[in-house]
Amino acid sequence: MEIRTIGIDLGKTVFHLVGLNARGEVVVRKKCSRTQLLRFTSKLRECLIGMEACGGSHFLGRALREQGHDVRLMPAQYVKPYVKTNKNDYIDAEAIAEAVTRPTMRFVPIKSDDQLDLQSLHRVRERWVVRRTAVINQIRGLLLERGITMRKGRKHLEASLPGILEDPDNKLSGALRVLLHELRREMQYLDQQVEECDQLIVRIASELEPCRRLIAIPGIGPITATATIAAIGNGAAFKKGRGFAAWLGVVPGEHSTGGKQQLTGTSRRGNKYLRKLFLLGAHTVLLQRTKQSSGLSTWLASLSARKRKQVTTVALANKMARMVWAVLCKGEVYRPPLVPQIDAA
Secondary structure: OOOOEEEEEOOOOOEEEEEEOOOOOEEEEEEEOHHHHHHHHHOOOOOEEEEEOOOOHHHHHHHHHHOOOEEEEEOHHHHHHHOOOOOOHHHHHHHHHHHOOOOOOOOEOOOOHHHHHHHHHHHHHHHHHHHHHHHHHHHHHHHHOOOOOOOOOHHHHHHHHHHHHHOOOOOOOHHHHHHHHHHHHHHHHHHHHHHHHHHHHHHHHHHOHHHHHHHOOOOOOHHHHHHHHHHHOOOOOOOOHHHHHHHHOOOEEEOOEOOEOOEEEEOOOOOHHHHHHHHHHHHHHHHOHHHOOHHHHHHHHHHHHHOOHHHHHHHHHHHHHHHHHHHHHHOOOOOOOOOOOOOOO
């Protein structure tokens, strides 16, 4: 029995493994724990091992690579077409083993520990930001029920809330005042956590050389730069910048047939968090387009005259994504675009 290809259906504690020989025939089916799995693969010759990119896959992928195997991660949606008839864990593992051998399959690079650390930092920060927003909205809703409104924005709420709590004429009950005081304390705690997280991200971005090169791009700050490094590393998984832009979801979707091209709205694929950061950065650059380099300012002025603001923002995010890929993958510094020269007739 010679195993050439292995497909692993991952779980939290139980893993299902299917091994194929050189002719693609199933020669082994095995159910095991993580320790048993690593013990089994350590006794095999070098194999091609496929797994779906999910929680725990990067750790297991690095462990299997240390044993000398060729490990490849795949998006789950690309594996689904290879699942035959009914579904169970062994059928999924067999589909993974078949999908990993396809020459046109797209793979997910295995993240390093540093990338996972950056990704964890951003996920925790985002959860704190979401919780802070929820607390602010709840405070506004409670006050609105008492006929008290205030201007939009977190800073306006922080400035107005102490006066509201101390005002004896607004007819707020004692219980509600205590509740609002506790919500204010929670908001301040979350605000402090987010601020400390931002300071840590700024320090990390200043220490990483790729982040320093990315920050030179208009609209890219420490948060976007570190989030990009955590998501794509050096960008080698994409052959061109437009591939990264398409994965990010800042290009039109396509539904063409019969030789007739039909483009739909923005595809919105890939990493939602990273796409949001790129769009926020593009919006900021658009607001300050007169302060940009001559080439970028001219391009934005021309596009803004022809397209809506939302379309211009997405187009700029697309351009930013291509710049980011070029800076990361080619190892170059950012060079501001110049105004194209038109030769006189």
